[in-house]
Amino acid sequence: MKEKNPWHKPLTIIITVIGVIAIVALVTVAEIPPPVSAQYGIVLDAGSSHTALYIYKWPAEKDNNTGRIEQKHSCKVKGKGISSYAAVPEKAGMSLTECMQEAEMQVPAWRHQETPLYLGATAGMRLLNMENRVASDKVFEAVEKTLQRFPFSYQGARILSGQEEGAFGWVTVNYLDDRLKQGLQTTGALDLGGASTQISFVPREYDISESPSNAVAFRLYGNYYNLYTHSFLCYGKDQALRMALAHQTQSGPITISDPCFHPDYSVTRNYNTLYDSPCVSERKPKVAPLNFIHTGEGNFLQCQEVIKSLFNFKSCKYSKCSFNGIFQPPVQGSFGAFSAYYFVMNFLNLTDVFSALCIDNILTFKLVEQIKKLHSDINEKYLAEYCFSGTYILTLLTEGYNFNTETFSKIKFIKEVSSDAGWTLGYMLNLTNMIPAETKDSPPLPHAGYVSIVTVIVLLLFILCVCRCVWVKGHLTLSNGP
Ligand SMILES: O=c1[nH]cnc2c1ncn2[C@@H]1O[C@H](COP(=O)(O)OP(=O)(O)O)[C@@H](O)[C@H]1O
Numbered sequence: 001m002k003e004k005n006p007w008h009k010p011l012t013i014i015i016t017v018i019g020v021i022a023i024v025a026l027v028t029v030a031e032i033p034p035p036v037s038a039q040y041g042i043v044l045d046a047g048s049s050h051t052a053l054y055i056y057k058w059p060a061e062k063d064n065n066t067g068r069i070e071q072k073h074s075c076k077v078k079g080k081g082i083s084s085y086a087a088v089p090e091k092a093g094m095s096l097t098e099c100m101q102e103a104e105m106q107v108p109a110w111r112h113q114e115t116p117l118y119l120g121a122t123a124g125m126r127l128l129n130m131e132n133r134v135a136s137d138k139v140f141e142a143v144e145k146t147l148q149r150f151p152f153s154y155q156g157a158r159i160l161s162g163q164e165e166g167a168f169g170w171v172t173v174n175y176l177d178d179r180l181k182q183g184l185q186t187t188g189a190l191d192l193g194g195a196s197t198q199i200s201f202v203p204r205e206y207d208i209s210e211s212p213s214n215a216v217a218f219r220l221y222g223n224y225y226n227l228y229t230h231s232f233l234c235y236g237k238d239q240a241l242r243m244a245l246a247h248q249t250q251s252g253p254i255t256i257s258d259p260c261f262h263p264d265y266s267v268t269r270n271y272n273t274l275y276d277s278p279c280v281s282e283r284k285p286k287v288a289p290l291n292f293i294h295t296g297e298g299n300f301l302q303c304q305e306v307i308k309s310l311f312n313f314k315s316c317k318y319s320k321c322s323f324n325g326i327f328q329p330p331v332q333g334s335f336g337a338f339s340a341y342y343f344v345m346n347f348l349n350l351t352d353v354f355s356a357l358c359i360d361n362i363l364t365f366k367l368v369e370q371i372k373k374l375h376s377d378i379n380e381k382y383l384a385e386y387c388f389s390g391t392y393i394l395t396l397l398t399e400g401y402n403f404n405t406e407t408f409s410k411i412k413f414i415k416e417v418s419s420d421a422g423w424t425l426g427y428m429l430n431l432t433n434m435i436p437a438e439t440k441d442s443p444p445l446p447h448a449g450y451v452s453i454v455t456v457i458v459l460l461l462f463i464l465c466v467c468r469c470v471w472v473k474g475h476l477t478l479s480n481g482p
């Protein structure tokens with residue numbers, strides 16, 4: 001008599017049912033395309049001194065909120081900023097061609113059409129727009145014409161408000177540090193450009209109603225942030241230098257001896273060129289020669305006095321002000337200081353934490369000729385201006401924003417945190433809705449998780465089947481045996 005096979009019926013049915021479910025699940029899941037491709041976005045930062053192009057890249061599969069964005073490439077446009085082409089606008093457009101061609105090579109061709117392209121202009125264009133609206137419009141027309149010739153999805157060129165510039169710089173720094181998603185205490189952002197400077201942070205106690213124009217409210221990943229931000233037009237380091245020179249040339253002299261420049265420094269400057277900016281134009285001396293000779297004296301304390309005269313500390317109609325009657329709550333928490341803050345402080349070796357009380361011993365004015373020999377690879381204009389810029393930065397931070405010894409030590413001078421620090425990343429994150437207001441419930445398992453589980457089940461079933469066959473075969477051999 002044939003022995004009854006214990007594997008028969010119920011177990012066979014269970015195995016078959018699970019097997020069918022597993023195979024159906026595997027086929028369904030496998031139909032979802034694997035997460036391989038990437039998406040791209042391009043932002044042009046049209047600053048007052050120069051334009052830079054940034055290409056960002058993120059996983060296409062996680063389009064809305066979870067994919068990490070990284071900077072894939074950057075390109076520095078040759079020449080000056082677009083606002084410097086006011087007299088020859090078409091050249092502003094042409095200047096961007098080389099970097100745009102680079103972008104064409106960097107982004108895979110099949111992604112070109114869906115790659116958003118933005119241009120944001122900052123304080124240089126803000127000033128040109130104030131001074132000569134027609135010229136500013138012509139520069140934008142020329143820039144648009146060039147950008148539209150490329151196969152990307154052109155999303156427009158515009159001037160960012162100072163508030164946007166400050167707020168997006170803050171978003172960038174905190175996104176890169178991964179603070180937003182994790183709901184951690186945020187870092188403040190300090191951005192020093194050539195024509196304007198921004199300060200943005202979340203204050204400890206913040207009465208928004210005191211100055212609503214300085215408040216920006218964000219809801220990001222389910223957290224609320226009440227950000228304080230202010231942009232000081234004309235207080236970027238290049239316009240601040242103009243203001244300092246204007247302060248010293250009020251009487252229209254032929255020569256000035258400037259404490260912010262090296263003792264052997266001597267350059268002939270043109271009065272019309274110096275006063276050709278809305279930041280100083282009203283102060284142009286009525287009677288002055290064509291040129292003046294700008295010589296150096298090299299004295300930190302006197303330089304600081306000149307720089308202090310650029311700030312008005314007297315009038316304040318709020319509970320607290322920084323300068324020029326602008327409301328500012330006390331600085332709070334850590335800060336990331338980037339752009340010219342970084343370039344200058346890095347060059348002067350002041351990026352390490354130091355006591356704000358001993359700053360008057362820090363800047364020693366060597367002879368500019370010695371410095372040129374030591375740093376032959378660095379642009380001479382930067383070299384000659386580093387001491388002015390360093391003194392300006394220290395004065396702006398301590399006297400202007402009221403950083404003290406303790407709070408100053410929480411400023412980190414940064415160039416990048418995996419991507420360059422600046423407003424461009426925050427701008428793109430915002431315009432592409434890449435940071436959701438709420439944290440979406442993520443699926444219990446990612447795609448790869450499902451595939452792995454189904455594969456393991458199928459494997460187990462396979463092993464089970466093999467065991468069964470072996471068992472049946474062995475049993476038959478036994479029962480057929482002698
Ligand atoms: O290598 C460097 N050393 C010193 N300063 C630099 C260097 N690279 C850029 N800068 C300065 O950084 C500033 C950048 O300002 P930007 O062009 O972004 O103006 P904006 O933000 O006011 O529109 C300019 O003052 C420029 O001279």
Ligand SMILES: [Ca+2]
Nearest residue numbers: 047122193339
């Ligand atoms: Ca800038």
